[in-house]
Amino acid sequence: MKAYALFQQYAWLVNTIYRAGKITLEQINRRWLNTEMSGGVDISRSTFNRHRDAILNMFGIIIECDKKDGFRYYIYNAEVLEEDSIQNWMLSTLSVNSMLSDSKEVHDRILLESIPSDGENLHKFIDAMKSSVQIKLTYKKYGSDSPSEMTVEPYLVKLIKRRWYGIVKFPGEDGWMFILAFDRILSLELTKEKFDYPKDFDPQAFFRDSYGIVWDKNIPIETIRIRAFGRQAYFFRDLPMHHSQKELESTNEYTDFEVTLRPAAEFLGMLLSRGAYIKVLEPQWLADEMKKRHEDAAKLY
The missing domain is CATH 2.30.30 (SH3 type barrels.)
Structure with a gap:
């Protein structure tokens, strides 16, 4: 079997077990047979065990079996799939590739963005x-x-x-x-x-105290409080601004969030792009800066 096809199977297996939480080999096999990758052939226990070993060696992801809970399999170190790690990125990429390969009949209805790079x-x-x-x-x-x-x-x-x-x-x-x-x-x-x-x-x-790619040790770390209006709160919950994000208070009209980072230009640009859907509450200098930039932008019209 070609290496790419194997990688697709590894990604599918990790994703299936991770999303299930815990799952038996029989349940894995039923889901496997519903994919084009299977070719209608069961995933045998020996193949499954070889895949487990390969996944451990290549990605450092441990698939364990809970014998006390109906011999169900689970990801022992699931935290590596919840971080900005190379394992998470590789498996996410492979999972998407696997999904696209399994959806040939709707390829023209799946639109992607290219990444400009040499x-x-x-x-x-x-x-x-x-x-x-x-x-x-x-x-x-x-x-x-x-x-x-x-x-x-x-x-x-x-x-x-x-x-x-x-x-x-x-x-x-x-x-x-x-x-x-x-x-x-x-x-x-x-x-x-x-x-x-x-x-x-x-x-x-x-990059722990930075937002995006901008890193400047001359910008002090600050705690920033932001009020999100309407649906913006849902976006911040699903896609946090920063790993330090905390939700402080929520009402029918707004939700207050807090992040601790170095507020460089890229972070300010993100806040400005939210327009009237957010308001900076603290610190005051940042609230003033946001107001000034919005006023300057309004003058262009």
Whole structure:
């Protein structure tokens, strides 16, 4: 069997068990036979066990059997599927691919968005991360008349809002990180110069207090209280603004939320895009800034 077909089966199996909470092999098999992937062939216990082992080795996801509860299977470490982890992203992507492959008769009714990026540069960037070597690249940022060349140390990559970003550091400069959009990289080559990736660097912690891709340690962390009107509260509940989001109070007219982060320009842009459906309550400086920006926008009309 081709590797891609196997990956589809792994994604389907994890997704089926995760969504069920707990499920027997017999129930899994019934759902399996309803997919085009099965070809009408049962999933045997030996195949199931091989898939379990492969899923553990590739994704670090543990499928356990509760013998005391009717021999039902469940995801032992389900938390990895509830985080912004590579396992979650890979399985989500594979699950969508599997769903699309199983829906050929309605392909023309499933509309997707493309992700603008040079896959070759992304591949090279990740190779450089694995080898801990510096990269030399040519980059043309927005608003610049000409591209610039630089040699940097590749630390991590991040996908957000359909764009791939690389987070890099200039050799010899302590502490400061720079964010590069892959669709603005004109060329990228690996060098032979090694660099020491800090063992104590935590990519998740790096963005923990940020919104989106903007990271600026000069912007202090603040607790922000936001009032959402109408249906906007449902959107914030389903798609939280930030992992720190808390719901404070809810009435028939509004719901108050709280987040703790560095309020950089990208966060303000998100708030402004909600128009009259949200109001910043605290801090006062941010409420004033929002008011000013709305007034400036209104003057354009």
